[in-house]
Amino acid sequence: MVELIKVVDFNFEYSLAKHKSLSDINLNVNSGDFITIAGDSGSGKTTLLRQMKPELWPVGKRTGEIYFEGQPISKLPKRESAQSIGMVFQNPDDQLVMDNVIQELAFSLENINVPTDVIQQRIAELVSFLGLQDILYENVQNLSGGQKQLVNLAAVLILRPKLLILDEPTAQLDPIATKEFISLLSRVHDELGIAIVMSEHILDDVLPLSNKLWILEYGELKAEGSVAEVLKSISKDSHLKSFIPDVPYLFLQEDLPNKLQLADLPLTVAQGREVLQANHVKLNGNLQVRADESQQPVVAKLSHLAFEYDKNGNYILNDLNLTVHKQDWLAIIGKNGTGKTTLLKSIMGLLSLRRGRVQLLGKKLSYWLKNTDQFYKEVSYLSQNPSDYFSYDTVREEFVERAKQLKIDDPESAAESMLKKLTIENIADRNPYDASGGEQQLIALGILLFSNPKLLFMDEPTKGLDPIRRQELGNILEKLQVEQELTVVMVSHDMNFSAQFATQCALLFDGKLVAQAEPHQFFADNFFYTTTVNRMLRYQLPKVIQRGEVTP
Amino acid sequence: MGMDTRQRRPRVERVSRSTLVFEQLNPWVMFTYYVVTIACSMVFLHPIFLLVELLLVICVDFVAHTGKQMLMVLEGSLFMTAFIMILNPLVNNRGTHVIWTFGGTIITAESIFYGFMMALSLIIVLLTFLSYNKVLTSQKFMYLFSRISPKLTLLTMITLRFVPLFISRLKNISQAQKIRGIAVTKGNSRQRGLGVVKMMQVLLIQSFTDALQTADSMSARGYGSGKRSSYQRYRFSTRDFVSLAWYLPLTGLCFYAASRGIGRMTVYPSLGTIALTPTGWLVLLGVVLLFSFPLILEAWEWLWWNLLRS
Numbered sequence: 001m002v003e004l005i006k007v008v009d010f011n012f013e014y015s016l017a018k019h020k021s022l023s024d025i026n027l028n029v030n031s032g033d034f035i036t037i038a039g040d041s042g043s044g045k046t047t048l049l050r051q052m053k054p055e056l057w058p059v060g061k062r063t064g065e066i067y068f069e070g071q072p073i074s075k076l077p078k079r080e081s082a083q084s085i086g087m088v089f090q091n092p093d094d095q096l097v098m099d100n101v102i103q104e105l106a107f108s109l110e111n112i113n114v115p116t117d118v119i120q121q122r123i124a125e126l127v128s129f130l131g132l133q134d135i136l137y138e139n140v141q142n143l144s145g146g147q148k149q150l151v152n153l154a155a156v157l158i159l160r161p162k163l164l165i166l167d168e169p170t171a172q173l174d175p176i177a178t179k180e181f182i183s184l185l186s187r188v189h190d191e192l193g194i195a196i197v198m199s200e201h202i203l204d205d206v207l208p209l210s211n212k213l214w215i216l217e218y219g220e221l222k223a224e225g226s227v228a229e230v231l232k233s234i235s236k237d238s239h240l241k242s243f244i245p246d247v248p249y250l251f252l253q254e255d256l257p258n259k260l261q262l263a264d265l266p267l268t269v270a271q272g273r274e275v276l277q278a279n280h281v282k283l284n285g286n287l288q289v290r291a292d293e294s295q296q297p298v299v300a301k302l303s304h305l306a307f308e309y310d311k312n313g314n315y316i317l318n319d320l321n322l323t324v325h326k327q328d329w330l331a332i333i334g335k336n337g338t339g340k341t342t343l344l345k346s347i348m349g350l351l352s353l354r355r356g357r358v359q360l361l362g363k364k365l366s367y368w369l370k371n372t373d374q375f376y377k378e379v380s381y382l383s384q385n386p387s388d389y390f391s392y393d394t395v396r397e398e399f400v401e402r403a404k405q406l407k408i409d410d411p412e413s414a415a416e417s418m419l420k421k422l423t424i425e426n427i428a429d430r431n432p433y434d435a436s437g438g439e440q441q442l443i444a445l446g447i448l449l450f451s452n453p454k455l456l457f458m459d460e461p462t463k464g465l466d467p468i469r470r471q472e473l474g475n476i477l478e479k480l481q482v483e484q485e486l487t488v489v490m491v492s493h494d495m496n497f498s499a500q501f502a503t504q505c506a507l508l509f510d511g512k513l514v515a516q517a518e519p520h521q522f523f524a525d526n527f528f529y530t531t532t533v534n535r536m537l538r539y540q541l542p543k544v545i546q547r548g549e550v551t552p
Numbered sequence: 553m554g555m556d557t558r559q560r561r562p563r564v565e566r567v568s569r570s571t572l573v574f575e576q577l578n579p580w581v582m583f584t585y586y587v588v589t590i591a592c593s594m595v596f597l598h599p600i601f602l603l604v605e606l607l608l609v610i611c612v613d614f615v616a617h618t619g620k621q622m623l624m625v626l627e628g629s630l631f632m633t634a635f636i637m638i639l640n641p642l643v644n645n646r647g648t649h650v651i652w653t654f655g656g657t658i659i660t661a662e663s664i665f666y667g668f669m670m671a672l673s674l675i676i677v678l679l680t681f682l683s684y685n686k687v688l689t690s691q692k693f694m695y696l697f698s699r700i701s702p703k704l705t706l707l708t709m710i711t712l713r714f715v716p717l718f719i720s721r722l723k724n725i726s727q728a729q730k731i732r733g734i735a736v737t738k739g740n741s742r743q744r745g746l747g748v749v750k751m752m753q754v755l756l757i758q759s760f761t762d763a764l765q766t767a768d769s770m771s772a773r774g775y776g777s778g779k780r781s782s783y784q785r786y787r788f789s790t791r792d793f794v795s796l797a798w799y800l801p802l803t804g805l806c807f808y809a810a811s812r813g814i815g816r817m818t819v820y821p822s823l824g825t826i827a828l829t830p831t832g833w834l835v836l837l838g839v840v841l842l843f844s845f846p847l848i849l850e851a852w853e854w855l856w857w858n859l860l861r862s
Contacts (some may be wrong), residue, residue, distance in 0.1 A: 389733070448731070
C-alpha cells in the first residue's frame with residue numbers, strides 16, 4: 001500500500017476571515033482507500049478537499065504541509081497534478097466545457113498534450129468501460145443531471161488519476177441517479193484501483209463501499225478511522241448522530257453490536273435484516289400516525305390538469321387531480337423529469353396550463369392572476385434555487401426590506417424575530433450568497449413567510465441539505481403548520497424527509513398523481529419506493545417507516 | 553440551477569458528425585468565411601446587395617439544419633426591423649425628402665430607408681451566427697485561439713456558454729422576484745427600474761459563481777498547464793488551399809470595389825438611385841460567390857455523388 005497523500009499539522013485561514021477554516025489536520029490517504037468525509041455545511045469539507053488539489057487552492061494563509069507521494073504538494077507541477085489527482089464537483093452543469101460528450105473527454109487529454117492517436121485509443125477504451133457509446137455525440141446540455149455527472153467523472157478518469165476527489169457529487173441528483181453514480185464509483189475503485197476521497201451528506205449508499213470515514217466539525221477533524229468505529233464514536237454526539245444512516249443507527253440505538261457480539265456493524269438493508277433475523281431480534285414499533293385533516297376545509301383543488309411544453313409535445317401533466325385540505329403537508333414524490341416542478345409552476349400560474357381547473361383558497365387561479373399582489377402574499381412558492389429570491393447585501397437587510405415592503409410595523413424587530421424563528425441569527429450580517437445551501441433555503445423561506453402565507457408550495461426543499469439542516473427545516477415547517485395553520489405542498493425525491501414530516505404522500509407518474517395516502521399507508525404499500533427503515537423492518541414491523549418510530 | 557428547464561426538453565436524436573462539406577474544412581478557412589461574411593453585410597449597404605445576402609445566408613442556415621432556430625430569429629427580426637425603422641428617423645433628422653413633421657421632429661425618407669438597411673444588415677449578422685454556432689464547435693474555436701491566448705479563449709468560451717444559461721436563469725429569477733414582491737412589470741417607473749436592477753444583480757452574481765466553477769473544472773483538468781494537443785487533426789489540405797486561392801483574392805477585389813463606392817448606395821444627404829452599374833452587377837456576383845461558398849461545396853458534393861460518379 002502506497003501513501004498517496006499525507007497531511008501534517010495543517011491549518012488554513014481564508015484571507016479576510018476571522019477564524020481558521022481548518023485547524024490541526026493530520027491525515028493520510030493510501031492507494032487502496034475509499035474515504036468518505038462527512039460534516040455539516042460550513043464544516044470545512046470543501047476547503048479540505050481543495051487543499052489536495054494545488055490548482056484549486058483557495059486564497060489564504062496555510063501552515064503545515066501536505067505531501068503527495070512523499071513530495072510537498074505545492075511543488076507538484078501543474079501537469080502532473082492534473083493527471084494524478086482528479087476532481088469532480090457538486091454541480092453537474094458548471095463543469096462541462098465543450099459541446100458534446102466526445103469533445104468533453106478529449107478536452108482533458110488535449111490539455112496535457114497527449115498525441116492524437118493516443119487520445120483516440122484512450123477515449124475508445126474509457127467509453128467501453130463506462131458504456132457511454134450511446135451518448136457520445138449528444139449535446140451535453142441535453143443530458144440528464146445524472147448523465148452529466150457521469151460525463152464529468154469520465155472526463156477526469158480519462159486522465160488516469162491515482163487519486164479521485166469528489167465534492168458532494170450526488171447532491172443535485174435524484175436517488176436513482178445517485179445509486180447509479182455510486183455503483184460506478186465502486187467499480188472505479190475496485191477494478192481500476194483508484195483511491196477515492198469523497199464528501200457527502202447522505203451516507204446510506206457510500207458507507208458500505210468506504211473503508212474509512214472522516215468527520216469534520218468547525219474545521220477540526222472530529223473523528224477518523226474505520227467506518228464502524230467512527231459511527232460508534234459519533235453515536236453519542238447529539239448533533240453528529242444525525243449523519244448516521246438508518247441501518248447502523250438502529251443497531252447502535254439498540255446497542256445490538258454489543259448485545260449480539262457482532263463482528264461487523266451492518267450497513268446495508270440486506271446485512272441488517274440478516275443479522276436481525278438470524279438472532280431473532282424483536283424491535284418495538286411506535287407508529288406516529290399523522291393527523292387526518294380530511295374534515296378540514298379544502299384549500300387547493302386541482303381538476304383535470306393537462307400541460308405540454310410544445311404543441312404536439314408529450315403531455316407532462318395529463319388529467320391530474322388533487323385535493324389538499326387545510327393544515328395538510330402533502331409530499332409529492334417522483335423521479336426527476338416526471339413533471340414535479342412543472343406541476344408547481346403551473347399551479348402558481350408561472351406556466352400556462354393547457355387544460356384544467358385550479359382552485360386555491362376557494363378562488364379560481366384566473367382570479368388570483370388578476371390580483372397577483374394578494375396572491376403571492378397568501379400563496380407562496382419556494383423554487384429549487386433559493387438564491388433567486390435574494391436582492392440585498394445582508395440577510396438582515398433582506399428581512400427588513402421585505403417587512404417594510406409589506407408595511408409591517410417596526411420592521412427591525414420583525415426581522416429579528418424571523419431570524420430567531422429560523423435559527424439563523426448567527427448569519428444575520430452575512431451576505432446571503434455566502435450562506436450554505438441549507439441556510440439559503442431558510443433565508444428564502446424567511447422572505448416568503450413575512451406575508452404569513454396560508455399555502456406554501458416548495459420544490460425539492462431538502463436538495464443539498466445536510467441531515468442537521470434537513471431536520472431543522474422540517475421542525476420549523478411543522479411548527480408553522482400547527483401554529484399558523486400553514487398548508488404545505490412539496491415535491492421531493494427525499495423519501496426519508498417525506499416519511500418523517502408529511503401528513504399525506506402521493507406519487508407523480510405519467511402525468512398523474514397516483515396513490516395519495518397517509519405516509520404509513522403509502523410507504524407500506526410500496527415495495528421499491530419506500531424508506532430504508534421500512535425495507536429492513538417490513539418483515540416484522542410492516543408499517544414502520546422512519547427511525548423515530550423504532551423504540552427501545 | 554436552471555437545470556429543470558433544460559432537463560425536461562425531449563432528447564434530440566443523435567447528431568451525425570458533419571452535415572456539411574464546409575465543416576470538414578480547416579477551421580481557419582471556416583473562420584475566414586465568417587469574418588468575410590459579416591464584414592460584407594456591413595460594408596455593402598445597398599438594398600439589392602443586402603436582400604441577396606439575406607437570401608444566401610438563409611440558404612446556408614437551411615443546409616446547416618438550423619431550421620427551427622432560424623424561424624425564431626426571422627420572426628424576431630420582423631419586430632427588430634420595424635423598431636429600427638421607427639427609431640432611426642426619430643433620432644436622425646438628416647436627409648432631404650421630408651415625409652412628415654411633428655413637434656419639431658422631421659421624418660425623412662432617407663432615415664427610414666437607412667434604418668431599413670441597418671436592420672437588414674443586423675439580421676444577416678444574426679443569421680450568420682446561427683450557422684457559425686453549429687459549424688465552429690468549441691473544439692474548433694479552441695484549436696484556433698487557445699495557442700494565441702489561452703486565457704482569452706477560456707474567457708470567451710465561458711461567456712459564450714452563458715448566453716443560453718442567462719435566458720433560462722433570467723426567467724427563474726424574475727418569477728422568484730415576482731413572488732417576493734419585486735416586479736418589473738408593475739408600479740411606477742422608479743420601482744420598475746429598481747426591480748430590473750435587482751434582477752440583473754442577482755443574475756450576474758449567480759452567473760459569476762457558476763463561472764468560477766467552470767474555470768475550476770477546466771484548470772483541474774490541466775487547461776493552461778502548457779502546450780496543448782488536438783484530438784482532431786486539422787491539416788491544411790489541398791482542398792483548403794484551393795478554397796482560399798479563389799476566396800481571398802475575390803474578397804480583396806470586392807472590398808476594393810466597396811472602397812470605391814461600388815455596391816454602396818448613397819442615402820445621405822439625398823437618396824441616390826437603386827439601380828446598379830455594370831461593375832455593380834459584377835461586384836454583386838462576386839459577393840454572391842463569397843456568401844455561397846458553403847453552398848458551392850455542397851452543390852459540388854451533390855454533383856459528384858449523383859452525376860459524376862461512374
